[in-house]
Amino acid sequence: MRLDKYLCDMQMGTRSELKKIIRSGRVTVNQEHVKDSGTNVTETDLIEFDGKPVRYEKNMTYLFHKPGDCVTAKKDSMHKTVMDYFPPELQILNPVGRLDFDTEGLLFLTTDGELLHHLISPSHRVEKTYYAILDAAVPLEAVSAFAGGIDIGDDTPTLPARLEIVSDSKPYAANLTICEGRFHQVKRMFAAIGCNVTYLKRIREGAFTLEQLKRGEYRKLTEEEIALLKAKSYEKN
Structure with a gap:
């Protein structure tokens, strides 16, 4: 592939920025300075940017704090999407599953198709925890x-879920952990017990939480974290 594409894929800058950087002599290929951004390179070449190696990663996975003002989609003609929070070089990412427009919280995005499939596959039962504010107290x-x-109107009841009552006085709140991803499942489960969700946030998926990420912020997972995510995702309960 072209040298500028290699570096762009690794988030070192936009293609136009990288052309200038390469011409300035800040990039070496196999310890030789290269100023032609169209130079062909492979994953086995030693690429260095300002003296630091840039190893090519076939797949990338990010943890994102989705705000409650966008749809979980690559493109949408009417609404802002989660991809609007990412720079051009990261538009290759794909959201893993979906959160409703008004739901905020933890969302993975990845270029790893196998990981995406395993995270959303019902058979792998990856746990997701949601914090909900409700308009009524949750019955014990x-x-x-x-x-x-419980029955939420589908052909089969939901799989077992863990419910923790966080507050039994206003504002009423609860944490709900599920391992499915049915349409509007959390809202429908609370509606089935007479509670309407007024605010919803996914606070955990698998072993991962939002940590200190603010709304609209994201971070790249390390190789060790991706390995953990895959190991947990591939386990069947």
């Missing part, structure tokens, strides 16, 4: 009802 019996699976 809902904890055991959710643990056994």
Whole structure:
């Protein structure tokens, strides 16, 4: 591939920026200065940027704090999308699953098709925890009802879920952990017990939380974190 594309894929800058950087002599290929951005390179070449190696990664995965003002899609003719928060060089990412327009919280984006499939596959039952603010108090019996699976109008009841009552006074709040991804599932589960969701945030998926990420912020996962994510995702409960 072209040298500028190699560096762009590794988020070292935009293609136009990198052409100037390469011409300035800040990039070496196999310890030789190269000033032609169209130079062909491979993943086995030693590419250095300002003296630091830039190793080509076939796949990338990011953890993103989705705000409640965008749709989980690559493109949308009417609404802002999660991709509007990412620079041009990261538009190759794909959202893993979806969060509703008004739902905020943890969302993975990746270029790894195999990882994406395993994270959204119902058979792998990756746990996701949501924090919900409700318009009514959660009945105590809902904890055991959710643990056994409830009817939300689908052909089959939900899989067992863990419900934790966070506040039994205004503002009423609860944490719900599920391992499915049915349409509007969390909102429908609470509606089934007489509670309407007024605010919803995904706070955990698998072993990952939002940490200190603010709305609209993201970070790249390390190789070790991706390995952990894959290991947990591939386990069947």
